[in-house]
Amino acid sequence: MAFAILSSLSAAAQAEAVTLRAISAFPANLEFTKQFQAFIDRVNRSAEGVVAIQFVGGPEVIPPQQQDTALRNGVFDMQMGPASYYNGTVPEADALFGATVSPVEARKNGATAMLNGIWREKLNAELIGWQSGDVPFYVYLVDEPKMAASGSLDLTGIQMRSTPAYREWFEALGGNNVMLQTSEMFTAFERGVVRGLGWPGISFTDIGVHKFLKYRVAPPVWQLDLVIMMNGAKWDGLSEEAKKVITEAAIVHEEQTQKDFAAIAENEAKILEQAGVQTVEVAEPAAHRKIAHDLVWTRLEGRDATHAAALREKLYAE
Structure with a gap:
């Protein structure tokens, strides 16, 4: 029973x-x-x-x-x-x-x-x-980065692999957006269709495009x-x-x-260095970060301001 x-x-x-x-x-x-x-x-x-x-x-x-x-x-x-x-x-x-x-x-x-x-x-x-x-984003470039008068990055005339997340930021820095899926990136760099991209501090070497790139621009932005x-x-x-x-x-x-x-990002940084990718700091790091972050919060306020201030208070420490 x-x-x-x-x-x-x-x-x-x-x-x-x-x-x-x-x-x-x-x-x-x-x-x-x-x-x-x-x-x-x-x-x-x-x-x-x-x-x-x-x-x-x-x-x-x-x-x-x-x-x-x-x-x-x-x-x-x-x-x-x-x-x-x-x-x-x-x-x-x-x-x-x-x-x-x-x-x-x-x-x-x-x-x-x-x-x-x-x-x-x-x-x-x-x-x-x-x-x-807590993973931030970097800009990666084939050619040596140029600096704007503000001390931030100048992407004027550069074809950047992009997604909706980067579009407005690259435009603000003067870049040209080329919207591509992750699966299309390797071929695009191989053929010279794009000369740079934005990507988080991890899973970059998984794609293999680091073999085409020479520079990583710091400081990183966003999350x-x-x-x-x-x-x-x-x-x-x-x-x-x-x-x-x-x-x-x-x-x-x-x-x-x-x-x-954090451990993966540290390991990837070593792989990039071994591949010859140089990390270049912009002239004015604070200005560089401010352009990126202000754009995001301003965009949110413009689309729907209902919760924007409360969320910013909890999530954004300048």
Whole structure:
């Protein structure tokens, strides 16, 4: 009888287990996706019999700029990628990009909770975590960088591989935007179509384009805005135990990625140096950073000022 009861309970627990389908905005070989898979593994180890996350792929499954719509419509349950890809729908995504505090600090000071409310309202999504590890962005160039009179970088006339995240900044610095997917970058540099790009301080050497570049411009600006989010209805339908496991895994993940990305960035800097890439500091670092960050916060205020001041107070320390 006891065995029958235990078997019945086990069967019930298995029946209640929920499988979530997850997708990444990046190919599986990039460190960003590897870290996301580490989060998935962490949840699956902790939540066996309660909830399981199945990784179904990246851009080859659905283009990154369409993944937010697919998530909102329930095609997938969980997604990891840059919030800037859908800042037309959620202008407050810029707050992550323009932040100077870390994801760990943002969760502690209430910024993450505030952003989650906005994600629910505008994207029907639960903001699970901010997988950025405090990683900033650099400009990389084939040719020696020029300086503007302000002491910032001058990109006048330079063809820059770009995305919506960089477009306005490159324009402000005089550059010409060439919009390309990550998968198109290597060929574009190989053929001389572009002469520079913006990229975070990690996962750069994974793409292989560092072999074409000679300069990295410092100081870095902004912050990587990778987030993990879930379809709101799917999240609401989870058991409290499943929500607790996923939330706790996200907290650990934010702390761990900060450590992991710092180590990866240090290693990548060594690889770049060995490849002959020189790091060049602009004449006026403060002016360089101010141009980049002011642009982001001004853009957010122009698109939707409702939460801009409150988010800036929590996320941006000049």
